[in-house]
Amino acid sequence: MNRQRGSIWGCGLLFTMTAMSALGSVLHVENPGFETAGADSEYAANWDYYEPELHMGIGRQWWAKRTGDWGLALYGWNAGDYGTAWQNDIAVNGGGGNRYTFSIWGLAEENFVSADHFVNIKIELKNSSGTVLEEETVNIYAAAKADPGNWNQYSVSIISENPDIAFVTPVLWSQAYDSGDVDPRSFYFDDVEMTQEWAVPEGSTSLLFIFGIALAFLLRGSALHDFRRKTS
Numbered sequence: 343m344n345r346q347r348g349s350i351w352g353c354g355l356l357f358t359m360t361a362m363s364a365l366g367s368v369l370h371v372e373n374p375g376f377e378t379a380g381a382d383s384e385y386a387a388n389w390d391y392y393e394p395e396l397h398m399g400i401g402r403q404w405w406a407k408r409t410g411d412w413g414l415a416l417y418g419w420n421a422g423d424y425g426t427a428w429q430n431d432i433a434v435n436g437g438g439g440n441r442y443t444f445s446i447w448g449l450a451e452e453n454f455v456s457a458d459h460f461v462n463i464k465i466e467l468k469n470s471s472g473t474v475l476e477e478e479t480v481n482i483y484a485a486a487k488a489d490p491g492n493w494n495q496y497s498v499s500i501i502s503e504n505p506d507i508a509f510v511t512p513v514l515w516s517q518a519y520d521s522g523d524v525d526p527r528s529f530y531f532d533d534v535e536m537t538q539e540w541a542v543p544e545g546s547t548s549l550l551f552i553f554g555i556a557l558a559f560l561l562r563g564s565a566l567h568d569f570r571r572k573t574s
């Protein structure tokens with residue numbers, strides 16, 4: 343491949359990579375690190391829980407922190423209890439991008455066991471009335487269990503062109519299994535981040551690449567034309 347042809351291919355590739363790169367923003371999440379207590383100090387403000395009055399299997403604990411002073415812990419000793427938390431009404435930016443992502447840091451203590459082998463993170467896309475239009479779930483249990491005692495960041499994303507999306511909701515839930523008196527046996531969550539970015543839907547990459555090459559040829563032809571005109 344000669345240098346000129348190489349540079350044209352390079353232009354096409356560069357254009358494709360630029361077009362595919364995310365141009366987006368971080369969405370506003372209330373109390374993303376669970377630092378602020380709600381009415382009940384065991385629950386973080388701005389987060390909702392499944393039947394909180396029963397003190398189900400999840401709560402805000404100092405020993406479950408990654409950053410700051412607090413984190414959210416799924417109690418490994420509450421056999422069969424579901425721990426569920428979510429935050430409603432995180433507004434998306436109109437025209438701010440088509441890929442919505444929920445990221446959270448998680449840590450499985452060495453002896454944590456989920457009753458049905460799941461720790462799920464889910465993102466819901468809602469319209470202005472709060473109706474769920476689309477949702478996606480990722481089970482992070484196996485990955486977290488494979489690296490016990492260490493924090494890792496986990497993400498779940500949806501690419502959607504639906505113009506009615508007004509809110510996104512991050513949801514996390516699991517069901518603990520009582521592994522007896524063997525500690526440590528809980529699951530920690532901390533540091534939620536929600537983003538909205540531009541992403542190219544699958545299948546569009548090759549079209550973009552062809553367009554990028556065509557653009558590179560056009561620019562090259564224009565530059566040659568200018569050069570000939572100046573030197574003639």
Ligand SMILES: [Ca+2]
Pocket residue numbers: 375376377407408409410411412413532533
């Ligand atoms: Ca925190």
